[in-house]
Amino acid sequence: MAMNVLGMLGVAPSQGSSVHIIGGGIDVDYLTQFAQVHEAAGFDAALVGYSSASAEGFQVASFCAAETNKLKFLVAHRPGFIAPTLAARKMATFDNLSKGRLLVHIITGGSDFDQRRDGDFLDHDQRYARTDEYIEILKKVWLSSAPFDHSGDYYQFEKAYSEVRPFQSPQVPIYFGGISSAALAVGARHADVYALFGESRANISQLIASINRLAASHQRTPKYQLSFRPIIASTEAAAWQKAETILTAVKPVQARPAAPEAETAKRLLRLSAQGDILDERLWTPIAAAAGGSGNTTALVGTAEQVADAIIAYYHLGVDGVLIRGFDPFNDAIEYGKELIPRIKAGTEENR
Numbered sequence: 165m166a167m168n169v170l171g172m173l174g175v176a177p178s179q180g181s182s183v184h185i186i187g188g189g190i191d192v193d194y195l196t197q198f199a200q201v202h203e204a205a206g207f208d209a210a211l212v213g214y215s216s217a218s219a220e221g222f223q224v225a226s227f228c229a230a231e232t233n234k235l236k237f238l239v240a241h242r243p244g245f246i247a248p249t250l251a252a253r254k255m256a257t258f259d260n261l262s263k264g265r266l267l268v269h270i271i272t273g274g275s276d277f278d279q280r281r282d283g284d285f286l287d288h289d290q291r292y293a294r295t296d297e298y299i300e301i302l303k304k305v306w307l308s309s310a311p312f313d314h315s316g317d318y319y320q321f322e323k324a325y326s327e328v329r330p331f332q333s334p335q336v337p338i339y340f341g342g343i344s345s346a347a348l349a350v351g352a353r354h355a356d357v358y359a360l361f362g363e364s365r366a367n368i369s370q371l372i373a374s375i376n377r378l379a380a381s382h383q384r385t386p387k388y389q390l391s392f393r394p395i396i397a398s399t400e401a402a403a404w405q406k407a408e409t410i411l412t413a414v415k416p417v418q419a420r421p422a423a424p425e426a427e428t429a430k431r432l433l434r435l436s437a438q439g440d441i442l443d444e445r446l447w448t449p450i451a452a453a454a455g456g457s458g459n460t461t462a463l464v465g466t467a468e469q470v471a472d473a474i475i476a477y478y479h480l481g482v483d484g485v486l487i488r489g490f491d492p493f494n495d496a497i498e499y500g501k502e503l504i505p506r507i508k509a510g511t512e513e514n515r
Contacts, residue, residue, distance in 0.1 A: 167511040168484035199228035205500025209236035216281035238267040243298035252305035269339040274426025292346035344427040352378030362392040362461040389484035391459040429456030471506035
């Protein structure tokens with residue numbers, strides 16, 4: 165089966181070289197065109213991100229689903245702000261109305277600041293404990309044939325039940341992110357797809373092996389997805405020059421003196437300390453300039469070279485890749501011309 169290729173939607177045009185595209189006011193025409201560009205370019209799905217100040221993701225995805233025909237939507241969802249019973253019905257409703265075009269990315273939250281803006285004052289490990297219980301309830305609501313009671317550390321329900329079931333069988337696929345010890349324990353138990361930021365091939369091999377060992381204790385084997393920022397051009401030299409130009413634009417805006425809270429960000433900073441270029445074309449300076457924030461490791465080269473680099477991860481056991489550029493709209497178009505077809509063609513055969 166060919167590798168799944170995902171993009172990421174923003175709700176309004178980005179200015180300059182964009183590291184983050186979640187926030188901003190909604191430009192309806194831009195959002196419509198951006199979703200349609202992803203579909204035309206051959207993306208299988210597009211991530212709708214989450215922050216405590218951004219547009220509500222399920223409504224964004226629902227709007228985009230009505231403006232496209234087959235593109236799926238990976239909606240980022242934070243446990244803790246609506247009841248899991250309601251969330252389960254909300255997700256099942258969307259999945260039915262879109263005929264199976266919903267994927268859910270459970271993000272527990274790595275920033276105390278961002279959590280507290282929505283009123284959540286639990287500490288890091290408590291948040292993951294709540295996520296564990298939350299996902300357990302989601303799945304039980306989707307799968308239970310009769311009302312059930314639940315009494316846990318964070319939620320209590322009597323006769324919980326949903327008359328609407330997911331369109332997809334047996335449930336909406338659950339993506340999960342986080343690599344702290346607390347996150348790994350939850351993800352190993354629940355993730356259908358474990359989402360990781362792009363690191364070196366050696367690091368990814370180690371992470372997959374570690375997560376698989378944890379998941380085996382639950383009789384599970386998750387799939388894996390990596391995230392990269394491809395920087396491509398007609399020649400390798402032109403691609404590296406383009407990368408340096410983007411870095412120059414990003415540095416003054418993205419410098420972050422404060423130490424990051426999230427373990428994923430700390431890992432990207434440790435990765436960048438190993439060198440600017442790893443595995444031929446994995447480029448880390450933008451991750452360093454952004455303080456490890458978000459999906460900021462780049463793959464630099466021609467479309468053929470970047471596709472080959474992504475295919476190498478496929479052979480390590482990675483099933484999907486999320487790619488987005490620093491010029492999000494135009495890069496999505498560009499990826500569809502050669503990069504995505506090469507990724508698909510190079511991963512059609514079995515491993």
